[in-house]
Amino acid sequence: MKPGRSETGEALLSQPSSTAAPAERGGVAETLLARIRAKEARVGVIGLGYVGLPLAVELAHAGFTVTGFDVDSSKADEINAGRSYIPDVSEGDVAASVKSGKLTATTDMTQLGAMDAIDICVPTPLRKTKDPDLSYVVLAVEAVAATLRAGQLVILESTTYPGTTDEVVQPMLEETGLAADVDFFLAFSPERVDPGNQQFTTKNIPKIVGGVGPNSTEVACALYSATVQHVVPVSSTRVAEMVKLLENTFRAVNIGLVNEIALMCHKMDIGVWEVIDAAKTKPFGFMPFYPGPGLGGHCIPIDPFYLSWKARQTGFECRFIELAGQINSSMPEYVVERVAEALNSVRKPINGSRIHLVGVAYKRDVNDMRESPALDVLDILRKRGAELTYTDPWVPELTYHGATMSSLDLAAALVEPPDCAVVCTDHTGTDYDALVASGTLIVDTRNALKDRRDATIFRL
Numbered sequence: 001m002k003p004g005r006s007e008t009g010e011a012l013l014s015q016p017s018s019t020a021a022p023a024e025r026g027g028v029a030e031t032l033l034a035r036i037r038a039k040e041a042r043v044g045v046i047g048l049g050y051v052g053l054p055l056a057v058e059l060a061h062a063g064f065t066v067t068g069f070d071v072d073s074s075k076a077d078e079i080n081a082g083r084s085y086i087p088d089v090s091e092g093d094v095a096a097s098v099k100s101g102k103l104t105a106t107t108d109m110t111q112l113g114a115m116d117a118i119d120i121c122v123p124t125p126l127r128k129t130k131d132p133d134l135s136y137v138v139l140a141v142e143a144v145a146a147t148l149r150a151g152q153l154v155i156l157e158s159t160t161y162p163g164t165t166d167e168v169v170q171p172m173l174e175e176t177g178l179a180a181d182v183d184f185f186l187a188f189s190p191e192r193v194d195p196g197n198q199q200f201t202t203k204n205i206p207k208i209v210g211g212v213g214p215n216s217t218e219v220a221c222a223l224y225s226a227t228v229q230h231v232v233p234v235s236s237t238r239v240a241e242m243v244k245l246l247e248n249t250f251r252a253v254n255i256g257l258v259n260e261i262a263l264m265c266h267k268m269d270i271g272v273w274e275v276i277d278a279a280k281t282k283p284f285g286f287m288p289f290y291p292g293p294g295l296g297g298h299c300i301p302i303d304p305f306y307l308s309w310k311a312r313q314t315g316f317e318c319r320f321i322e323l324a325g326q327i328n329s330s331m332p333e334y335v336v337e338r339v340a341e342a343l344n345s346v347r348k349p350i351n352g353s354r355i356h357l358v359g360v361a362y363k364r365d366v367n368d369m370r371e372s373p374a375l376d377v378l379d380i381l382r383k384r385g386a387e388l389t390y391t392d393p394w395v396p397e398l399t400y401h402g403a404t405m406s407s408l409d410l411a412a413a414l415v416e417p418p419d420c421a422v423v424c425t426d427h428t429g430t431d432y433d434a435l436v437a438s439g440t441l442i443v444d445t446r447n448a449l450k451d452r453r454d455a456t457i458f459r460l
Contacts, residue, residue, distance in 0.1 A: 028151045029215045036222045039063035044115035046140045048075045051191040052121035054202045060102035062227040068105035076105035113147030124158045130305045141172045148176045153185040161310035165237035181213030187220035188237040190244030196366040206230040210240030248303035254289040256324030262291035273447045293445040294331040294373025296362025301371045332376035342441040342458040351385030356418040359425025360392045367394040374424040414438045
């Protein structure tokens with residue numbers, strides 16, 4: 001069966017969600033399925049960030065009674081007051097869900113025992129050694145295990161390495177004496193959030209679901225089918241975990257390739273942006289990726305390291321993936337070298353120069369600073385003696401090396417033009433005309449000044 005919706009609007013699965021016949025499911029599974037289909041199931045979402053809050057609101061829109069859980073009391077307070085702190089989630093949607101009684105938030109993890117289904121959407125960062133840090137997942141699972149009861153569904157959405165669900169989460173939950181896929185149900189469904197994307201949202205992005213057994217897959221698919229448009233069951237949690245890592249490693253490797261092409265084109269005095277624009281006119285066999293100051297966001301800079309770490313445990317060396325990571329992580333250094341070249345053209349050093357960053361969020365039109373390459377650019381410039389300021393309407397304040405920097409209005413920053421401006425993030429609405437007219441040297445890492453040929457502009 002192809003993904004889609006029936007004439008009644010019910011979400012369709014891309015394939016049968018379970019090989020288990022109804023009689024084989026057992027009473028616990030049947031009871032939970034009935035509650036999900038009747039929208040009587042109470043759903044808990046642990047972690048109310050860029051993944052958890054949109055999911056919680058979508059579940060509430062679908063008719064479920066949802067409780068959001070977070071260790072940050074300020075997030076719970078904001079939600080309960082009907083306010084949103086995530087740009088992709090409108091305040092009106094949060095307020096309506098709270099007013100209807102379908103959405104509440106709390107820091108009280110003991111309430112997890114009252115939930116029929118629990119989605120874990122907590123961060124999975126890297127340690128300084130580039131090894132996976134599952135501490136947030138472990139804390140969340142410990143909280144779930146403390147109140148786990150028969151008939152509950154637990155879904156991990158946090159990006160992680162293949163094997164996490166059955167090697168880490170399942171044993172912790174089964175220490176309660178309950179058996180996965182029999183007494184309770186356990187699945188992995190990778191988040192696919194793209195902050196700032198107005199076209200693809202939680203509602204219309206296909207949902208991959210893999211359970212530890214057929215019953216777990218079926219009940220998890222039932223929950224998501226009542227919430228999102230397309231559900232894609234897979235054969236195991238490990239397949240589902242690997243799907244997410246493949247998606248983001250694909251992007252990281254291709255960005256690494258185009259970043260290397262950018263370095264090469266600079267040496268050859270070829271405009272890499274023109275090359276990419278021409279190449280993407282080919283209607284097959286090519287997908288455009290773009291160079292930049294480095295990788296940002298929670299997923300693309302991190303996920304390939306989860307994959308290569310797990311591969312090393314099996315004795316496999318991910319040379320291709322790790323090489324792409326090295327190229328991408330070197331881009332902030334290259335940006336600073338371009339700044340040095342720009343300043344050198346007017347016989348100025350970086351040391352003592354006033355350098356202004358235009359945009360510091362990791363991508364256009366979001367306030368997300370996770371893994372933003374602008375932070376690395378700032379750090380390298382600081383170490384080389386630059387006097388630093390920035391403009392970013394999405395990031396009014398930035399805590400950096402123990403000090404707080406405040407965003408300057410671009411017009412105010414240009415009253416006494418800096419020695420050099422670095423476009424790290426090409427936010428919509430930035431007054432590039434004024435920036436160019438100021439005569440400031442500009443290092444453009446995003447091709448924001450695509451159609452300009454001023455001698456003051458230095459491209460990536």
